[in-house]
Amino acid sequence: MHHQVAKTGSEHWAVVGHAAGRQVLHDWKVFTSTRGALLREDDNAAPYPGAGKMPVLTDPPRHTDLRRALAQMFTPRAVEKLSALAHEVARALLTDLRARGGGDFAADVAAKFPLAVQAEMLGIPVEDIPMLLDATRRSVDESDHDSFGHHDVMTYFLQALGTRRGEAGRNLIDALLEARAGGLPLTDEEIVLTCDNVVVAASQTVQHAVNGGLLALLEHPAAWEALREGRLGVDSAVDELLRWTAPATHVMRTAVRDTELAGTTIRAGDAVAVWVPAANRDPAVFARPEELVLDRSPNPHLSLGGGMHFCLGAALVRVLMRALLRELIGADTSLALANKPVRHSTWAVNGIRSLPVEVVPA
Ligand code: HEM
Incomplete structure (x- = not known):
């Protein structure tokens, strides 16, 4: 546990151990999500817009309701149905990249892939994909950064709500309306904020895992080769790449009362951030934590969070990453770095902005 003070004066407790991280994520009665789930540069204790109205910023019991309204869309069975489409989209994007001899994998493949697969289930017609991709970005x-990104996403779903009211359920808005029709009193504001939560998460996270995952494999040719030859399985590889890349750098909570954490006294009102890359390399939990071990098992990484707010898209993340990985290793050509990757410079995501690659013989 380290007490951190940013240049801006913003303070938090940095949790770097796996056990303490799990404690924070699981003990929602002590560590609330309603003051934000990401650190802020100004004041972590300031009221948070959207708090109590979207899953990620809501505690039980309301959180349970919001989550239940969405749960059916994201079960392993429901998302497995997207596997064929995920392969199709991945193959098309990679074929296009290969036809040009290479390009920027981050912009040409990773940024486009997740939303192209999920658009229909999220109720986004093909022609609206570029607009929503830009707004979520x-x-x-x-x-x-402009504060209108979320605003544009919410306006879009507010309009969709107006035109879809009362229709039978298939996509995101329909599922929420169905929950309302089924007796859950969801306000329009909760519906629109929940759509924003899901659509931003759905479109802006997987790309970091995919970019970081490809870079890790390019930097570990033996691991890449073992995957290609089928000596290592894609399923466990996906989780190790999630542990390795840790796209969400941290998950923040705020203590609602004085408590003990890893031998330190935390005061009511203190911000606590679980640092995922550190927890994912805790030697008390992971053997050879600094090595990429694609068949690591068990692999209790915290990249998808834990407890009540465990990533709703977790099963879908695995479907998407498996499909892309299989399309990458299954091709008869390979990729190599063509230039230095450029990373995002933010404390919120471990992300790669640009990943120049060229096509090379397999
Ligand atoms: C590799 C990609 C992804 C990563 C690393 C990731 C990571 C996370 C993490 C760490 C949390 C917990 C936040 C907290 O406890 O405050 C979370 C929650 C969530 N994720 Fe993901 N996520 C990914 C992809 C997705 C996708 C594809 C969806 C699509 C639906 C999604 C939807 C959500 C939602 C709705 C929540 C909030 C759940 C709740 O509060 O109950 N995520 N995610």
Whole structure:
């Protein structure tokens, strides 16, 4: 546990151990999500817009309701149905990249892939994908930040809500409306904020795992070769790549009362951040933590969070990553780094902005 004070004066307790991280994520009665789930540069204790109205910023019992309204869409069985489409989209994007002899994997493949697969289930017609991809990117991208990104996503779903009211359930809005029709009193504001939560998470996270995952494999040719030859399985590889890349750098909570954490007294109101890359390399839990071990098992990484707010898209993340990985290793050509990758410069995501690659013989 380290007490951190940013240049801006913003303070937090940095949790770097796996056990303490799990404690924070699981003990929602002590560590609330309603003051934000990400550190802020100004004041971590300030009221948070959207708190109590979207899953990630809500504690039980309301959190349980919001999550239940969405759960059916994201069960392993429901998302497995997207596997064929995920392969199709991955193959098309990679074929295009290969036809050009290479390009920027981050922009040409990783950024486009997740939303192209999920658009239909999220209720986004093909023609609206570029607009939503741009709006969700602006809502999280530190280099092009404007507060209108979230606003644009919410306006889009508010309009969709207006036109879809009462229709039978298939996509995101329908599932929420169905929950309302089934007796759960969801306000329009909760529906729109929940759509924002899901759509931003759905479109802006997987790309970091995919970029970081490809880079890790390019830097570990023996691991890549073992995957290609089928000596190592894709399923466990996906989880090790998640542990390795830790796309969400941290998950923040705020203590609602004085408590003990890893032998330190935390005061009510203190911000606590679980640092995922550190927890994922805790030697008390992971043998050879600094090595990429693609068949690591068990692999209790915290990259998808834990406890009540465990990533709703977890099963889907695995479907998407497996499909892309299989399409990458299954091709008769390979990829190599063509230039230095450029990383995002933010404390919120471990992400790669640009990943120049060239096609090479397999
Ligand atoms: C590799 C990609 C992803 C990573 C690393 C990731 C990571 C996370 C983490 C760490 C949390 C916990 C946040 C907290 O406890 O405060 C979370 C929650 C969540 N994730 Fe993901 N996520 C990914 C992909 C997705 C996808 C594809 C979806 C699509 C639906 C999604 C939807 C959500 C939602 C709705 C929550 C909030 C759940 C709740 O509060 O109950 N995520 N994710």
